[in-house]
Amino acid sequence: MEEVTGAQLIAEALKAQNVEYVFGIVGVPIIEVAMAAQAAGIKYVGMRNEQAACYAASAVGYLTGRPAVCLVVSGPGLIHALGGMANANMNCWPVIVIGGSADQNQETTGAFQEFPQVEACRLYSKFSARPGSLVMIPAVVEKAVRSCIYGRPGACYIDIPGDMVNARVDRKTIRFPSCCPPPPVSLASNHEISKAVTMLKQAQRPLLIIGKGAAYSRAENEIKELVEVSGLPFLPTPMGKGVLPDDHPNCVAAARSRALLQADVVVLLGARLNWILHFGFPPRFSPDMKLIQVDICAEELSNNVRATAALLGDVRAVVSQLVELLRLNTWLYPADTEWWTNLKEKMASNARISKALSLQNTLPMNYYTAFYHIAELLPKDCVIVSEGANTMDIGRTMLLNYLPRRRLDAGTFGTMGVGLGFAIAAAVLEKAQQTGRRVVCVEGDSAFGFSGMEVETMCRYKLPIIIIVINNNGIYSGVNTETWKEMEKMGDMTTM
Ligand code: ADP
Numbered sequence: 001m002e003e004v005t006g007a008q009l010i011a012e013a014l015k016a017q018n019v020e021y022v023f024g025i026v027g028v029p030i031i032e033v034a035m036a037a038q039a040a041g042i043k044y045v046g047m048r049n050e051q052a053a054c055y056a057a058s059a060v061g062y063l064t065g066r067p068a069v070c071l072v073v074s075g076p077g078l079i080h081a082l083g084g085m086a087n088a089n090m091n092c093w094p095v096i097v098i099g100g101s102a103d104q105n106q107e108t109t110g111a112f113q114e115f116p117q118v119e120a121c122r123l124y125s126k127f128s129a130r131p132g133s134l135v136m137i138p139a140v141v142e143k144a145v146r147s148c149i150y151g152r153p154g155a156c157y158i159d160i161p162g163d164m165v166n167a168r169v170d171r172k173t174i175r176f177p178s179c180c181p182p183p184p185v186s187l188a189s190n191h192e193i194s195k196a197v198t199m200l201k202q203a204q205r206p207l208l209i210i211g212k213g214a215a216y217s218r219a220e221n222e223i224k225e226l227v228e229v230s231g232l233p234f235l236p237t238p239m240g241k242g243v244l245p246d247d248h249p250n251c252v253a254a255a256r257s258r259a260l261l262q263a264d265v266v267v268l269l270g271a272r273l274n275w276i277l278h279f280g281f282p283p284r285f286s287p288d289m290k291l292i293q294v295d296i297c298a299e300e301l302s303n304n305v306r307a308t309a310a311l312l313g314d315v316r317a318v319v320s321q322l323v324e325l326l327r328l329n330t331w332l333y334p335a336d337t338e339w340w341t342n343l344k345e346k347m348a349s350n351a352r353i354s355k356a357l358s359l360q361n362t363l364p365m366n367y368y369t370a371f372y373h374i375a376e377l378l379p380k381d382c383v384i385v386s387e388g389a390n391t392m393d394i395g396r397t398m399l400l401n402y403l404p405r406r407r408l409d410a411g412t413f414g415t416m417g418v419g420l421g422f423a424i425a426a427a428v429l430e431k432a433q434q435t436g437r438r439v440v441c442v443e444g445d446s447a448f449g450f451s452g453m454e455v456e457t458m459c460r461y462k463l464p465i466i467i468i469v470i471n472n473n474g475i476y477s478g479v480n481t482e483t484w485k486e487m488e489k490m491g492d493m494t495t496m
Pocket residue numbers: 090091092152153210211212213214216217237238239240269270271272273274276294295296297300313314315316411412
């Protein structure tokens with residue numbers, strides 16, 4: 001009889017589901033899980049804090065469409081990972097967290113690092129479960145993989161009691177479900193597609209908004225076609241940047257506020273009308289704005305603004321549907337409209353302002369000057385990781401993206417401290433594919449501080465990452481000279 005341990009079952013089940021990366025911190029009771037994962041041919045990356053490990057794992061999910069695992073110990077280990085889970089779930093990025101937990105027969109006794117982990121993870125995930133027995137492990141792993149990538153992507157949690165890790169079972173009693181295929185592709189109804197095309201044809205001031213859902217679904221070719229076929233102006237959200245290059249002639253990012261405010265028909269491609277897009281509300285949007293919304297999540301449709309055309313489906317497939325109908329209609333939004341003139345005027349004047357700021361030679365340097373010179377040195381295909389308050393906001397406009405999924409930032413949850421974990425994930429992937437692409441982290445000083453110890457992880461794995469810290473010596477905008485002197489006098493530098 002051949003026996004397998006719980007640890008081996010987890011590792012082999014992950015391998016069977018094509019999971020390639022585990023990020024984590026080992027300790028009792030999951031040391032054997034990490035070892036079994038490596039034995040199964042899964043790459044294990046040992047990090048310095050579970051939160052950063054979870055950020056890294058979730059970035060792999062976003063960048064590849066296949067989840068990675070964040071492996072943590074019980075109690076505090078799992079609790080540290082919750083920040084990463086929440087961030088992933090808010091961003092709609094797939095990730096699987098696997099947490100060791102107290103032995104089953106010690107539950108409720110005050111066991112070492114005992115915590116109600118399955119319940120704790122419920123708020124931060126789409127699926128949170130503990131396998132009922134060893135034989136259930138492969139099915140639970142498959143369900144976690146499937147749940148995190150099907151429908152709206154998100155986080156999943158699997159709880160493994162310590163005594164399950166080394167328990168053994170006859171291999172003959174185990175059945176491994178086959179590898180879960182990529183999500184089935186869903187299409188919008190023809191009726192809504194026709195409605196959308198009619199709306200576009202009647203629009204005076206149309207605008208496409210490209211979100212990170214479009215980046216995640218790898219809709220770049222389809223969206224490129226849509227822009228070429230329709231001639232529409234587009235605006236990327238922060239992580240939608242690069243789906244089409246920032247220097248594309250139809251990109252109106254430099255006139256963002258005006259484009260949002262004056263558009264009469266907005267086509268929302270995999271982005272939410274949340275705080276990042278000012279909820280779609282006046283005074284940032286026109287009260288008469290009509291919405292064509294594309295999303296994979298039915299519950300998202302009409303959030304904050306009623307969608308006149310609700311295109312429920314995979315953004316990549318739905319954009320193809322739109323392109324097909326637009327082609328049949330041979331309709332093109334003219335390049336000589338008042339709307340285009342208006343947007344181009346604003347872009348030119350904003351470009352003049354940022355150029356003037358960039359060329360100031362004051363000391364200390366302003367953000368624009370710093371970014372202007374950094375941007376000149378960045379290779380076009382590099383991954384840009386960006387976080388911090390002003391560092392990220394101004395970096396968004398000054399550091400251009402030319403390729404999809406090459407910008408990683410604080411995202412929907414506005415999480416600071418994500419940067420180093422994201423950079424590690426990106427560098428691990430680039431290294432595995434031997435692309436030679438650079439990973440560049442542009443960090444505010446306080447954002448860097450949240451996960452600064454992960455620099456050690458980068459060095460230990462010899463990851464070629466460049467970190468640039470924009471140091472304004474403080475959180476948010478820092479303090480002015482007067483205030484600083486006052487604080488120095490009082491000996492109080494604690495708040496910054
Ligand atoms: P951004 O930050 O760029 O505005 P959000 O994270 O707010 O992006 O929104 C992304 C949206 O994309 C979510 O509402 C999510 O449901 C949706 N989404 C994710 N994957 C797909 C997909 N394959 N097709 C369509 N929509 C998707």
